Amino acid sequence: xxxxxxxxxxxxxxxxxxxxxxxxxxxxxxxxxxxxxxxxxxxxxxxxxxxxxxxxxxxxxxxxxxxxxxxxxxxxxxxxxxxxxxxxxxxxxxxxxxxxxxxxxxxxxxxxxxxxxxxxxxxxxxxxxxxxxxxxxxxxxxxxxxxxxxxxxxxxxxxxxxxxxxxxxxxxxxxxxxxxxxxxxxxxxxxxxxxxxx
Numbered sequence: 001x002x003x004x005x006x007x008x009x010x011x012x013x014x015x016x017x018x019x020x021x022x023x024x025x026x027x028x029x030x031x032x033x034x035x036x037x038x039x040x041x042x043x044x045x046x047x048x049x050x051x052x053x054x055x056x057x058x059x060x061x062x063x064x065x066x067x068x069x070x071x072x073x074x075x076x077x078x079x080x081x082x083x084x085x086x087x088x089x090x091x092x093x094x095x096x097x098x099x100x101x102x103x104x105x106x107x108x109x110x111x112x113x114x115x116x117x118x119x120x121x122x123x124x125x126x127x128x129x130x131x132x133x134x135x136x137x138x139x140x141x142x143x144x145x146x147x148x149x150x151x152x153x154x155x156x157x158x159x160x161x162x163x164x165x166x167x168x169x170x171x172x173x174x175x176x177x178x179x180x181x182x183x184x185x186x187x188x189x190x191x192x193x194x195x196x197x198x
Contacts, residue, residue, distance in 0.1 A: 005077075006031070006085035007111055008190075009092065011160060012118035013153050014146075015128040016175050017182060021118065022087050024183050029190070032083040036090040039072050040064065066097045067106065074108050085113065094156045098163050115164035116186060118175035122150060 006029065010018040026033050040058075043051030050072055057064050073091055080086075088110075092098040100106035120128075129146045164170040171189045175182055 005083075005111065005113075007088060007113050008085070009088045009112050009115040009160075009164070010118070011115055011157065011164075012175060013120060013122070013125045014149050015125040015132065016118040016120040017179065018089060018118060020179055021116075021183060021186060022089055024179075025087055025186065028187065030084045031087045032077075032080050032085070034073060034076055034086045034088050034091075036069055036073060036093075039076055043072065063093075066094070066100060069093070070097065070100055070106060070108070070110065074110060077110065088112075092160060095159045095163055098160055112164070112167075112169060114190065115160070115170050117161055117164075117170060117172045118182065119172055120175040124176060125150060 008025065008031065010022060012018050022033050022035075025031060040051075040054050044055045044058075045051070050068065053068065054064050057068075069091060073088070077086055092101055098112075101110040101112065103109040126143065126146050129149075130143065133142075133146075161170060161172075171186070173182055173185050173189070177185070
């Protein structure tokens with residue numbers, strides 16, 4: 001995997017707008033969207049060795065091991081050509097994965113250029129996810145389940161914010177604005193970082 005790729009990690013609670021911004025950023029900066037959830041679903045559907053192993057783990061209600069997730073991501077990123085870099089969605093999921101991506105206790109390096117944190121108030125997240133559950137007819141997205149997802153995010157993923165902050169890679173954006181305003185703010189911050197690193 002090229003070390004000069006422009007790789008952005010997307011951070012934010014479920015319903016913070018990561019998916020929407022990923023689509024816009026992908027087009028503007030010629031980046032490949034790498035969602036580990038999508039990659040796992042594709043492998044499971046194809047019946048590949050990784051897919052079969054992942055299905056066994058997921059069917060038990062467990063999370064896939066960090067190494068398996070990063071192997072899947074590394075394999076995908078290494079196979080992509082003609083891209084400037086990647087939008088990493090769903091990875092790193094925790095601090096251990098972030099350290100592994102830096103090459104600590106893992107044979108590969110998956111370099112991170114920027115970590116983009118879309119900050120949204122918890123109550124707004126619950127409201128957004130509740131509306132989405134109705135639209136998509138997702139009966140499993142009850143208010144209780146939504147709060148559990150937010151708590152899981154805060155326990156596992158929020159420490160990453162501090163990790164990337166200490167590495168001077170964190171960009172925090174107000175996700176309470178309109179989609180267009182959030183995108184404009186992100187682009188301005190990315191533009192500033194690109195100028196500083198050129």
